[in-house]
Amino acid sequence: MNTPIMSVDDLHKSYGRGQNRFDALRGVSFGVHEGESIAIVGKSGSGKSTLMHLMALLDAPSSGGIVLEGVDTGTLRGSRLNRTRNRTFGFVFQQFFLTGNTTVLDNVVLPMKIAGIGRAERRRRGLAALEQLEMEGKARSKAADLSGGQKQRVVIARALVNNPRILFADEPTGNLDSQTGAVVEDILFTLNREHGITLIVVTHDEDLAARCDRRIFLRDGLVVEDSAAVAA
Template sequence: MSDPVLAAKDIRKSYGHGASRFDALKGVSLEIAPGESIAIVGKSGSGKSTLMHLLALLDNPDSGALLVEGTDAKQLKDAAVNRLRNEDFGFVFQQFFLTPNATVLENVILPLKIAGVSPKERKERGMAALEQLELADKAKNKAINLSGGQKQRVVIARALVNNPKVIFADEPTGNLDTATGKLVEDILFDLNRENGITLVIVTHDVELAERCDRQLFLRDGVEAPAL
């Protein structure tokens, strides 16, 4: 049996000190299998975004262990962590984090540029990702001129451009109307089913969570019964 793609063992995370200390996570454990879709569900302040940031190696826990395909993240050198975040992980956030006056293609290929991929290959892989998201005709448009749904599809294309093993999506439909949000959800779940990409979704939307294989409910930094 293969190792979980990601595993957390009794991880804890606090912010601040003394009277202002906030315990965001108070001992959370989970395992995520390759190709699985999992929703981390909770209200604001439940610790769900903190957990995603730790799983994605964007932050470090105060205690406990985070394993990536069986390897303790503490044993990974900075270069290995950067490679994971740039090549094996893709990110889709509620805020689009696009460079407004850069073209759609320029935004999509940014991870490839960071990875040192040649300009020719960057363009080929960027256009392939845009075609997959039906945005190839927008490649030369500036990001600032896109609709909200188009921007989120560009973000997904950028997340896909390195053929990641895992996509982390933090409230991916939070800034979208219902119909556009449903389209974005469909794209993410199609990628999960057809490409075998592991999908980790942070959401307070129970309907979105129910589309995942499994749900982890958080309340006040600990796992809780279903909301």
């Protein structure tokens, strides 16, 4: 198999000191290959959300490292770190993180605004992403006026506008009913299969995890099972 797009090497993450110290991750290692769909699975407190935040370069490990396309991410600072994160990753969170009193289109184009892309191009790409998610008719609506399923489609559109290589989804169906959740799942896996976007899902939903190519199970900050290793 080709070189991983991302390598996670002996990641440790601790919070606090002394008697108050909590070891969220205690030495996690694995590779992520381009185009995979991976579920990071574990109970609350297993370390799965901490791991996702480190992989997405939203936080730094206490020790260990992450190599992204041959670059040691520990060397990235300031604008270079922000640019790498903005260009490489898309994010889908269960809480949506939409600005309710602004339009759907304004919410979708925000990553491009941060990246310094011009207004006309932002609008073009934002509308194209909404069309892909069958939400172009809501472009001028306020985000607060949308249903839960519509909000999650807008979140996915926002995640796609910078053409990410890797899409992180943290409990993407956690706030949705089962029928709407199934639609959102189908969208994510279609993006993975048909567009080659690497999909990393953090979930405790076994049915969602079962749809992924690979499942990595965490317990108490350690990988206790990796289905890729089992398959090998």
